[in-house]
Amino acid sequence: MYILRRHSRRVYSTTPATSISSSTAALVSGWKAQIAPRIDTSTDHISPSAFNLLATTLDDPAVPYKGDSLPPAGTPLPPNWHLAYFPPRILERDLSLDGYDTNYSPPEPFVQRMWAGGKIEWSRENPLKVGQEARMVAKLKDVEMKRGGKGENVFVWVDRDVGNEAGWCLKDTRCLVYMQKTKEGTGRTEPRVVLANKTPDFTRTLHPTTILLFRYSALTFNSHMIHYDHLYSTTKEGHPACLVHGPLTCTLLLDLLRCNLPTERHIKSFSYRALSPLVVGKGFRVCGRRGSEGGYELWAENDNGGLAMTGTAEVEV
Template sequence: MDSRQATLLDQTIRPHLPLEYPEYPRKSELGWIPENAAMVPGAHLVYFPSHETELQLSPDGYHADEAPPDPFCQRVWAGGLIKLNTANPLRVSSLSSQTKYVSNVTIKERMGADPLILVQLALEMDNQHGRSVTEYRNLAYMKPVELKRKIVRHNRDPDFSHVLTPTEIMLFRYSALSWNSHRIHYDALYAQNVEHHPGLLVHGPLTCTLLLQLLQTHMPAGMGLQSFDYRAVSPMYCQQKVTLNGRWMPDHSRSKTTDGTLLCELWATNNNGGLAMKGVATIVPLNAV
């Protein structure tokens, strides 16, 4: 788990996060995050890059081995579930491995529209002490279509929030770190003319990571993230305002369950106030196994 990668991720997202976002220790000589520091939630998404060459990718620049055959070639990140072992986190400079496989494929019929092909990937990450992260990633594939941006309102008031504007540089750097060559994130002409978006799309995993870092900014002392179950509702675009939100559950209360578990609803809204991503984070005492 390369220290430079963790440091570059921090440099990519920190300028867009609240000033209260926790500082992480740095090596004095190089400014890198030092060995053995626990990875921030979502950092695993910029590790374990694909080994595919450009010729092995789909025309949209993404992994061909995860995609169904034509004509289901337009892809969106639909959400997922991230489960973290708080007793054994991934750590900077540790030797770690990832096993990835297709765990489920479902055809979703839709009234008045072509079906969706839902592909679920399972990703299991281990270090020398055993399992650290288990992720279930949901991808939706469809026939090429002019996507309509639906506006879904969220009827909850946040306990904390933060506004940012994703930039081309932020998206480029995240694409490079995650080795993500999906053209909708960096090729504006492709995004507009082929997939009919108004501009470059913000990565689903980047939105997920930003929400988790907002939570880190407001994390109660002695607690840590155990899981995040989330769903992408609609896309967000470069140079358009994004609002990150959090709400303690039950409403406006930090009361914990008998085992100390705390739930927090996280969601992101686009520049029209429409819901873009939502999920529930489970937080546990750090001494819980």
């Protein structure tokens, strides 16, 4: 029996900003009303193989289970490694044209998707461990319409609660933004560069390769073509190259923090925002420093020192 923490199911009213057209507001509100009652459940075995393959892909300096070394039953999953489990089990014909799962995707013309941010919370008393049987319950949390520099956008928030036989293990709330399709052959507007302008206490420099992105896509069963198809990413969506996955950047930030915490410390939660994409072939840094009241600031910088992702982790003794 799987017992998940009970969360009150809030009913959100989607109130469009004054800059959103009435036709868009009606379209999105009608779609939201259709999917609001939806609850998706998925079960998975927390296998040592998926753990090992993710450790081998990330080459995490703090995790020994790489190559031929499998983690024993009872090994806790590092923060955000649950993404190697509970894949979107969707037939190809039901995916979007560029490969992402459409369970919580708004209707056309909002067909281009990017990871916008989220929050993850973990149970200290009941972490997800290798060898367990677990269940994930997903449901819509909120929908918000905004106008950006290139038109109207739809932000979709989805809650995912994961539990095992002992109860609740973690909550993964993610926000995805859906934009109108970029006209082929036109590049995207360069995002405004926001410099970090802060000194980290610890850092790690990474050089994302095509192989890294392909492996991570395979492990998370993420077929979104912007991560592995250079021609599609550059000519169809106007990116300079394939994009590093938002959840991969988030995982690398959490791995950095875990490597620099005393073993008795527990990462209770992490709230984060994606500010600009990281691209394959361009080096970047993941950084962290001690904040106030026991928290930690984490951020990722691109090769120009611009912020790509920023967040705050709550840590407890």
